[in-house]
Amino acid sequence: xxxxxxxxxxxxxxxxxxxxxxxxxxxxxxxxxxxxxxxxxxxxxxxxxxxxxxxxxxxxxxxxxxxxxxxxxxxxxxxxxxxxxxxxxxxxxxxxxxxxxxxxxxxxxxxxxxxxxxxxxxxxxxxxxxxxxxxxxxxxxxxxxxxxxxxxxxxxxxxxxxxxxxxxxxxxxxxxxxxxxxxxxxxxxxxxxxxxxxxxxxxxxxxxxxxxxxxxxxxxxxxxxxxxxxxxxxxxxxxxxxxxxxxxxxxxxxxxxxxxxxxxxxxxxxxxxxxxxxxx
Ligand code: NDP
Numbered sequence: 001x002x003x004x005x006x007x008x009x010x011x012x013x014x015x016x017x018x019x020x021x022x023x024x025x026x027x028x029x030x031x032x033x034x035x036x037x038x039x040x041x042x043x044x045x046x047x048x049x050x051x052x053x054x055x056x057x058x059x060x061x062x063x064x065x066x067x068x069x070x071x072x073x074x075x076x077x078x079x080x081x082x083x084x085x086x087x088x089x090x091x092x093x094x095x096x097x098x099x100x101x102x103x104x105x106x107x108x109x110x111x112x113x114x115x116x117x118x119x120x121x122x123x124x125x126x127x128x129x130x131x132x133x134x135x136x137x138x139x140x141x142x143x144x145x146x147x148x149x150x151x152x153x154x155x156x157x158x159x160x161x162x163x164x165x166x167x168x169x170x171x172x173x174x175x176x177x178x179x180x181x182x183x184x185x186x187x188x189x190x191x192x193x194x195x196x197x198x199x200x201x202x203x204x205x206x207x208x209x210x211x212x213x214x215x216x217x218x219x220x221x222x223x224x225x226x227x228x229x230x231x232x233x234x235x236x237x238x239x240x241x242x243x244x245x246x247x248x249x250x251x252x253x254x255x256x257x258x259x260x261x262x263x264x265x266x267x268x269x270x271x272x273x274x275x276x277x278x279x280x
Contacts, residue, residue: 001068006045006249011231013163014186015133017140019109020076021226022246023048023233025192027055034060035067037237042068042075044243050166050190050233052080052113053098062102072104080113080144081129083279086121091128095137110138111166114277115150126154126162142166144192145274148181155185166190169230171200171221172267179228191230195221196270205260213251222248224261 010018024041026034026049034057038049042064051061058079065075079102085094095110110129115122122143129141142164143151155161165182169175169191182189200206201217210220218234222245225232234245253261 001042001070006246008045008047008249009226011188011229013140013188014161015140015163017108017163019140019164019188019231020048021231022046022222022248023050023076023078023231024242025050025233025235026057026061027052027192027235029055029057029060029235029237031057031060033237035063036060037242038064039067040239041242042070044246046246047074048076048078048233050078051102052082052111053085053094053101054080054082054113058098058101059103062104066103076108077102077104078109078111079107080111081125082113083116083119086112086116086119086125088124088128091125092132095132099137106136107138109140109142109164111142111144111164112146114145114272115143115147115274116278117150117275118278122150123154123157126158126160130158130160140164142187142190144190145277147274148178150274151181151185151187161185162187164188164190164231166192168192168269168271169225170194170196170270171203171206171224171261171264172196173269174262174265176265189230191225191232193270194225194230194232194234196267199270200264203264205264209253209257209260212257215248215251216244218245219248219251220253220257221261223251223253224258227253227258 144166
């Protein structure tokens, strides 16, 4: 496979590792299609794939990375430990099972997918993550959907701060307070459902900016994330969108344009509430 046409900026994590700021998400990509869709993403230039055991498509991601003939270090792979794999021993087994499905000896980033406070096992799970990183099975460790109280607790009880927190974040739900907490703690913000699963794309403030730049609404929203400093991995199974979502490095939003998108905040979550979410 030829090198990517575009150099994606990287963000440095607190552990010194580098993560490509733009990646490709495979949530809701059907398992049988995942190898093909991921191959098309790699061909378009993406070198960062965000999957999870709960998506049931890690095997397709692994197949695509192998078939591409890329060096393992050329692709950044994130996967996640799901809710029924919480607990010290269970989490350790869960990563090994993910590595088998991905056909690799390590991932770049392993995340606790949800805190599941009702089972109260996320601290033990985090202790397992600290060891998994020391064992070299994952280069970096982080969390997803953690609220401030969950972050404070794992840091207080282990002394180890997650490298990232992957949270729902899009123009309708901007999480400014949590982003500030992340900045204070040295945690990189990853934005999931960055396009609000398409719901923000007809918003007149966004389509007007898109028209002014000769870009699509999706490209404008991805650009907004990148300029905020978020790590972002839009999902698409559509060839034109896969390519379009990667073609976001030849324009820049002005401060006024950023502010116009900032003003759309307030629509609330489209996904589950992390304080109560237990299962999909
Ligand atoms: P996104 O915000 O990325 O939106 C995906 C939807 O938008 C799809 O329906 C897609 O359609 C459509 N779309 C994509 N690009 C465009 C475009 N340029 N123009 C118009 N429509 C477009 O939603 P996701 O929920 O998939 O989030 C992205 C990733 O975030 C996931 O794949 C996953 O990796 C991660 N995630 C993590 C969660 C967590 O709990 N940690 C929860 C949810 C997501 P189509 O595919 O038909 O082209």
